[in-house]
Amino acid sequence: MDTVREAFRDECARLGDVLRGLSEADLDRPTDCRPWRVRELLAHVRTGVGRLAGMLAAPAPPRAEVDAAGYFGAAKFTPEVDAARVDSGRREARELDGPALVADFDRAWRATDAAVAAAPPDRVVRTRHGDAMSLTEFLRTRVVEVGVHGLDLAAALDREPWLTPTAARVVAELLTGGRPVPPELGWDRLTLIRKTTGRSPLTDRERSVAEASGFRWLSFAA
Template identity: 85%
Template sequence: MESVRAAFRDECERLGEVLRGVDGADLDRPTDCRPWTVRELLAHVRTGAGRLVDMLAAPAPPRAEVDAAAYYGAAKFTPSVDAARVDSGRREARELDGPALVADFDRAWRAALDAVDAAPPGRVVRTRHGDAMVLGEFLRTRVVEVGVHGLDLAAALARRPWLTPTAAEVVAGLLTGGRAVPPGLGWDRLTLIRKATGRAGLTDRERAVVDAAGFRWLSFGG
């Protein structure tokens, strides 16, 4: 839990530092998370980073039903769920101007971290999909959301990826199920994350190695 908490804090702090240097034109740039602009994707990330506040204010389910990997099951992200997610990001982006949106991201993740710190050990929460998860497992998904969408924001802003080492370790561990990456691939953690989340393509040779290793990529929807 402590390493996941540190990863969430580090990645949110780093993203906040970057965002304080963007202007209106930057926020209106398109992203590869179509049809979102930088502003709209940031609104989505802000909401995801702060989601734990309301979850921890709700009654705790009696027991956990899924882990972080199962949260990203393909069945969860149906066309209707994805459409609602896209519309929500676009709607929320219209509610605040650029500086206010950046400030609200900072407020949201800090409030979420305070709620996490106040929660008892082993606390179970219910996700927006209706699944019950141990708090630490759900926090892993928040590291994925901020870290992976940080790669999308970096690409849209023409910046070098700023993924922090702590977040990269958490995300890579979730993507591989804790297994070692086949040495024949020669990937570092950033390359693994980009390839496994569809941010970079696989060559035929890489796909064959991945298939032979039995890796199963997760499905991402937000």
Template identity: 80%
Template sequence: MEGVRTAFRDECERLGEVLRGVDEADLDRPTDCRPWTVRELLAHVRTGAGRLVDMLAAPAPGEARIDAAAYFGAAKFTPPVDAARVDAGRREARELDGAALVADFGRAWRAALDAVDAAPPDRVVRTRHGDAMALGEFLRTRVVEVGVHGLDLAAALGRRPWLTPTAAQVVADLLTGGRPVPAALGWDRLTLIRKATGRAALTARERAVVDAAGLRWLSFGG
């Protein structure tokens, strides 16, 4: 839990630092998470980062049924779910101007971290999909959300990726199931994350190595 908590804090703090330098024109840039703009994607990230506040305020469900890898299963992100997620991000982006949205991101993730710190480490929460998850496992998904969408925001803003080392380790371990990446690929963690999440294309050789190693990428929705 402590390592995941640190990764969440580090990545949110870094994203907040970057966002303090953007203006309204930056926020209206398109992203590769179509049809979202930077503003709309940030609204989605803000909501995801703060999601644990309400989850921890609700009654705890029974025993945890899924882990972080299962949370990102393809079955969870059907076309209706994806459409609702996209619409929510666009709607929420209209509620605040840029400065207020950036400030609200900071408020949201700090409130979530306070809620995590106040909860028992073995707390179980219910996701928006209705599944029961251990708190630490759900927090891993939040690191993925902020870290991977941070790559999308960096690309849209024309910045170098700012993925923090702690978040990169959490995301990479989740993507590989803790297994080592085949040395033949020559990937660092950033490259692994970009390739495994579709932010960079696999070459034919890379795909063959990945398939031979039995690595299976996750599905992503939010």
């Protein structure tokens, strides 16, 4: 939990620093997460980082049934669920101007961090999909969301990626199952994350090596 919480705090704080310098024109830039613009993707991320406070206020399931990799399983993200997710991000972005949206992101992640700090480390939560997960594993999914969508935001803003070392470690370990990256790939953590989440193309050889190594392929939604 300590490592995952540190990664969550580091990555959210870094994204918040970047956001405070953005103009309305920056927020209206298109992203590769179509059809979202920057402000709509940010609204999506804001919602995702704020989920835990409400989840921790609800009754705890008796036991965890899904880990972070299982949470990102493709089966639950049907076209209907994905369409609702897209529409939600667009609707929420219309409700707030840029400064208010940035401030709300800051409020949301700090509320989550405070709720996590007050909860027992072995707490179990239930996600909006009905999954029962340990608090640590669900917070791990939040690190993935902020970190990977941070790469999307950096690309849309023509910035170098700002992925923090702590978040890169947590995301990379999830993607590889804690295994080392095969030396023949020659990937650092940033390249690993970009390649295995579809942010950079994979060659046939790279995909073959990654699959043989047991890497996990995640479907993204918050």
